[in-house]
Amino acid sequence: MRNTYLPYGQQWLDEEDIQAVVNILKGNYLTTGPTIAKFEECVAKYVGSKYAVAFSNGTAALHGACFAAGIEKGDEVITTPITFAASANCVRYVGGTVVFADINEDSYNIDPLEIERKITSNTKAIIPVHFTGQPAQLDEIHAIAKKHNLIVIEDAAHALGAEYKGVKIGALSDMTMFSFHPVKHVTTGEGGVITTNNEFFYKKLLQFRSHGITRERSNLLKNDGPWYYDMQFLGFNFRMTDIQAALGISQLRKLDQFVARRREISQIYNEAFQNNECLFIPTQHVDGISSWHLYIIKLNLDKISVTRKEIFEALLAQNIGVNVHYIPVHTLSYYQELGYEEGSMPKAEELYEAIITLPLFPKMSNEDVEDVINSVIMELEKVKK
Known part of the structure; x- marks a missing residue:
């Protein structure tokens, strides 16, 4: 840890x-x-x-x-x-x-x-x-x-x-x-x-x-x-x-340098996770080049024996500051009161149940990146079916 x-x-x-x-x-x-x-x-x-x-x-x-x-x-x-x-x-x-x-x-x-x-x-x-x-x-x-x-x-x-x-x-x-x-x-x-x-x-x-x-x-x-x-x-x-x-x-003045580092870290993540059957890495559209504000993994819930919440809490316990982006807006209380219904956006709602945002920012060292990778792999290995 x-x-x-x-x-x-x-x-x-x-x-x-x-x-x-x-x-x-x-x-x-x-x-x-x-x-x-x-x-x-x-x-x-x-x-x-x-x-x-x-x-x-x-x-x-x-x-x-x-x-x-x-x-x-x-x-x-x-x-x-x-x-x-x-x-x-x-x-x-x-x-x-x-x-x-x-x-x-x-x-x-x-x-x-x-x-x-x-x-x-x-x-x-x-x-x-x-x-x-x-x-x-x-x-x-x-x-x-x-x-x-x-x-x-x-x-x-x-x-x-x-x-x-x-x-x-x-x-x-x-x-x-x-x-x-x-x-x-x-x-x-x-x-x-x-x-x-x-x-x-x-x-x-x-x-x-x-x-x-x-x-x-x-x-x-x-x-x-x-x-x-x-x-x-x-x-x-x-x-x-x-x-x-x-x-x-x-x-x-440093923006291009920051974006380049974000892309570098994301590539390291992709290479580390691409063959892990317990998760899906982000898919990039052919027409776009991402600036990588966030790196999101989608858990393959069919391959693990616990919920997203349990993986999330386990990573927090490893001092890995994970997050979730985002709770679908139409499910928030204000929008529910306006008449928007859960179940109306099935793909968004299914995605929400399985995603975790990993740390990603230019100031991260390679050691920080390796800590994230090792923690994710370790926690998924523990609960792999």
């Missing part, structure tokens, strides 16, 4: 990151200053989009995207049940109705065939989630969106640095959200961003994150003087700070 606890995910900050924050603390702007725009420029340049709008967190960014897309009461938005609740909650924030579409049992991403089945005259948008960092089937999703005149908002919280058919995720759909929570590829502490090539969405997002207020002279109905501004709709205070943005700029 390990002597110290190994979390499933963790940020990696160095002296350059710390100094970037210190420089802001010694400067003139802590909140809404020029560093935010610099950070947005860096993100847009990296993913290849025209625009990027930073938010206080990824959930706020998704909320903003739904608002900019014009989603409102009566509109339906299709998303996956295998995701964090924010992918669905953002629709509820603007009054829309969440429609869940089941997953592809190989990739664990939303199944385009299921999306097509769920479309009605009220469907307004699709929110595909690049689960674990593996891109969803965007060609098929975009074809569906074009056919039905729908907006596509990618939830790419897991997928900064991922590629779809040789192009980085971030400029392929109407809007794309990235998260900068500490367990993600780079961190700003908390933070999120929407990237887009659409100028209308860009301006809506900017205004939405700051109370619905504008100072643009061309947008004002009247102008009392240089100080004048107008609040034109009910927005929110979802602004990022310069402190966060400075950390983000510094972290982005």
Whole structure:
């Protein structure tokens, strides 16, 4: 057993990151200053989009995207049940109705065939989630969106640095959200961003994150003087700070290095587990290159004599910080109270019963990786039928 606890995910900050924050603390702007725009420029340049709008967190960014897309009461938005609740909650924030579409049992991403089945005259948008960092089937999703005149908002919280058919995720759909929570590829502490090539969405997002207020002279109905501004709709205070943005700029310089290490660790896991009949390793879609936010094993419950819970607890006892991603959103109490039913997403629910997330983050040493592998193999050997 390990002597110290190994979390499933963790940020990696160095002296350059710390100094970037210190420089802001010694400067003139802590909140809404020029560093935010610099950070947005860096993100847009990296993913290849025209625009990027930073938010206080990824959930706020998704909320903003739904608002900019014009989603409102009566509109339906299709998303996956295998995701964090924010992918669905953002629709509820603007009054829309969440429609869940089941997953592809190989990739664990939303199944385009299921999306097509769920479309009605009220469907307004699709929110595909690049689960674990593996891109969803965007060609098929975009074809569906074009056919039905729908907006596509990618939830790419897991997928900064991922590629779809040789192009980085971030400029392929109407809007794309990235998260900068500490367990993600780079961190700003908390933070999120929407990237887009659409100028209308860009301006809506900017205004939405700051109370619905504008100072643009061309947008004002009247102008009392240089100080004048107008609040034109009910927005929110979802602004990022310069402190966060400075950390983000510094972290982005290391993003490719971080992603490369995640891919290296995932390959070591794949090689160690690929012939183990007690589990299934992740399947990568042919069109995508994952950025490996998460490494998830699916237990072969027919080959072991205990439940997922018992394996999970045994690994925790070995100081291996496993987790489960995710409890299907439609089974959570809030959504159950809205009328969503267990049993309605059979593939997602079957997956949930068997998955365990293993530690994966760039700061892991090779010894850490071997500890995880040895612990998993040892615990599965004990309960193998």
